[in-house]
Amino acid sequence: EAQVTQNPRYLITVTGKKLTVTCSQNMNHEYMSWYRQDPGLGLRQIYYSMNVEVTDKGDVPEGYKVSRKEKRNFPLILESPSPNQTSLYFCASRGYRSHEQYFGPGTRLTVT
Amino acid sequence: KQEVTQIPAALSVPEGENLVLNCSFTDSAIYNLQWFRQDPGKGLTSLLLIQSSQREQTSGRLNASLDKSSGRSTLYIAASQPGDSATYLCAVRPEVSGNQFYFGTGTSLTVIP
Numbered sequence: 001e002a003q004v005t006q007n008p009r010y011l012i013t014v015t016g017k018k019l020t021v022t023c024s025q026n027m028n029h030e031y032m033s034w035y036r037q038d039p040g041l042g043l044r045q046i047y048y049s050m051n052v053e054v055t056d057k058g059d060v061p062e063g064y065k066v067s068r069k070e071k072r073n074f075p076l077i078l079e080s081p082s083p084n085q086t087s088l089y090f091c092a093s094r095g096y097r098s099h100e101q102y103f104g105p106g107t108r109l110t111v112t
Numbered sequence: 113k114q115e116v117t118q119i120p121a122a123l124s125v126p127e128g129e130n131l132v133l134n135c136s137f138t139d140s141a142i143y144n145l146q147w148f149r150q151d152p153g154k155g156l157t158s159l160l161l162i163q164s165s166q167r168e169q170t171s172g173r174l175n176a177s178l179d180k181s182s183g184r185s186t187l188y189i190a191a192s193q194p195g196d197s198a199t200y201l202c203a204v205r206p207e208v209s210g211n212q213f214y215f216g217t218g219t220s221l222t223v224i225p
Contacts, residue, residue: 004155031211042116043201043215050211058212059113090155099144099163099205101213103155 002027004104006091012110013081021076021107023091031094032074033058033101034066036087043090049074081111114139114206118216125192126224133187133219135202140180143205147176147187150199150218159200160187164207192223 004025013019025032033048035058045058049068063085065077074093078085091104115138125131135145144163148156160169160176162185168177175188185202199218206212 033211033213035215040217042217043203045212045214048211056211092156099161100146100158101156101203102158103148105155106153 002102004091004093004102006089006104006107008107009105010108012112014112015082016080019078019081019109021078021089021091021109023074023076023104024072025074025091025093025102026072027093027095027102028071029093029098029102030071030096032068033092033094034064034074034076035090035092036060036085037090037106038087046076046089081109083111085109086111114142114204114214116202116204116214116216118200118202118219120219121217122220122222124222124224127192127194129192129223130188130190131192131221133189133200133221135185135187135216137183137185137204137214139206140183141207142180143207145176145178145185146203146205147174147185148201148203150201156201189221192221194223194225197221197223 030051034046035043037043047066049055089107092101094101146161147159162178173190178185199220201218203215
């Protein structure tokens with residue numbers, strides 16, 4: 001089954017404790033992206049990657065890092081999480097010639 | 113920077129009614145526009161995608177239209193059902209920064225049996 005998976009689905013952590021949210025897709029898609037969703041603000045793009053070793057900032061990259069060492073994986077790294085990063089995070093992928101984005105189920109992160 | 117607005121934020125209709133959801137965007141230079149459905153606690157499911165050269169797309173009871181010059185899109189749902197209850201989001205992909213996507217804040221739809 002074609003899908004985008006994220007782990008963990010729920011995470012509660014404390015300020016400053018480094019964490020990684022993993023994202024994996026099995027569709028051989030070139031393009032992957034991370035979004036955060038906040039009430040009243042909608043989904044905002046954090047980072048995106050057009051292929052292995054190619055990443056670029058979205059609208060709200062501050063406080064986040066990403067890497068794309070393998071085509072199928074695109075982890076989101078929070079080196080020193082802060083409470084304002086409490087949010088619902090989505091990973092998405094899209095093929096080079098496809099116009100549709102496929103989304104993962106989301107990761108709900110709470111930073112206390 | 114592209115801004116996407118969806119009005120109303122919430123909508124409640126009786127079962128069987130036809131309804132229209134609205135999406136507006138500030139910059140008409142778009143590559144495409146996509147409508148999504150989001151169920152509570154779940155990810156986004158793609159419903160319809162309209163290329164900038166197209167005027168509308170249809171899938172079952174759903175019809176999406178695009179008026180690029182006026183910066184508007186509508187999602188028409190015919191004969192609504194309780195299972196249609198969800199949040200509906202639109203997203204635009206600009207021509208210039210083609211790998212960035214801009215989302216509206218969504219319309220929360222409740223279909224009352």
